[in-house]
Amino acid sequence: xHLDHTHxxxxxxxxxxxxxxxxxxxxxxxxxxxxGSGKTxxxxxxxxxxxxxxxxxxxxxxxxxxxxxxxxxxxxVLAPERITxxxxxxxxxxxxxxxxxxxxxxxxxxxxRLGAVDLxxxxxxxDNLTATFSKGLVDTQIFVIDVSSGDDIPRxxxxxxxxxxxxxxxxxxxxxxxxxxxxxxxxDAAQRRGNLPVVFTSLTADDGVRPVTDWVLERLAAWRExxxxxxxxxxxx
Numbered sequence: 001x002h003l004d005h006t007h008x009x010x011x012x013x014x015x016x017x018x019x020x021x022x023x024x025x026x027x028x029x030x031x032x033x034x035x036g037s038g039k040t041x042x043x044x045x046x047x048x049x050x051x052x053x054x055x056x057x058x059x060x061x062x063x064x065x066x067x068x069x070x071x072x073x074x075x076x077v078l079a080p081e082r083i084t085x086x087x088x089x090x091x092x093x094x095x096x097x098x099x100x101x102x103x104x105x106x107x108x109x110x111x112x113r114l115g116a117v118d119l120x121x122x123x124x125x126x127d128n129l130t131a132t133f134s135k136g137l138v139d140t141q142i143f144v145i146d147v148s149s150g151d152d153i154p155r156x157x158x159x160x161x162x163x164x165x166x167x168x169x170x171x172x173x174x175x176x177x178x179x180x181x182x183x184x185x186x187x188d189a190a191q192r193r194g195n196l197p198v199v200f201t202s203l204t205a206d207d208g209v210r211p212v213t214d215w216v217l218e219r220l221a222a223w224r225e226x227x228x229x230x231x232x233x234x235x236x237x
């Protein structure tokens with residue numbers, strides 16, 4: 001059982017950054033958030049945006065079904081062999097934080113089957129504001145909330161809000177219809193998160209995933225730089 005709840009500094013590299021054969025493993029990004037906030041939509045949009053430039057794979061989590069994986073398969077965001085599902089059978093946070101064995105096996109199986117993979121997105125099942133990923137499973141994490149749940153969500157805090165490496169506030173287009181004050185949400189999020197980034201977007205808008213994509217690309221670049229192994233020194237003869 002893994003009980004690593006610590007939040008490492010942004011850009012921290014896990015000790016197992018390379019696979020047993022010495023090749024660099026994929027960067028693993030976890031996506032958590034409440035039911036209906038837009039986690040699967042974020043995953044789908046990222047896949048569509050990045051799949052032509054990078055080798056991607058996805059692990060989804062649901063309690064008793066594979067609905068999120070089936071949605072991604074129907075949408076054909078990636079080839080079928082690049083999407084796999086974990087049925088947690090319990091509260092979603094258990095499988096991403098407390099006992100990560102099923103998810104870790106799924107991640108490693110994807111890399112064994114596919115070979116070189118640049119990025120694996122691990123989507124949690126819908127959970128509450130306490131949901132965080134073990135650093136034994138992912139290298140960095142995104143937490144997705146939406147304005148229709150109330151503009152007091154950032155103020156309520158919780159580990160998902162306060163410690164995720166990126167907070168995404170989705171469905172901003174609905175703010176006028178649900179009485180949500182985006183300025184208040186931004187102020188509360190900044191107060192709760194300090195210097196950690198927050199992006200506001202509507203994933204249904206054209207290129208609405210752009211701020212998330214930009215952040216992911218920065219993480220990928222940092223991952224490649226930090227995990228690069230130095231070239232062996234050439235000895236002159």
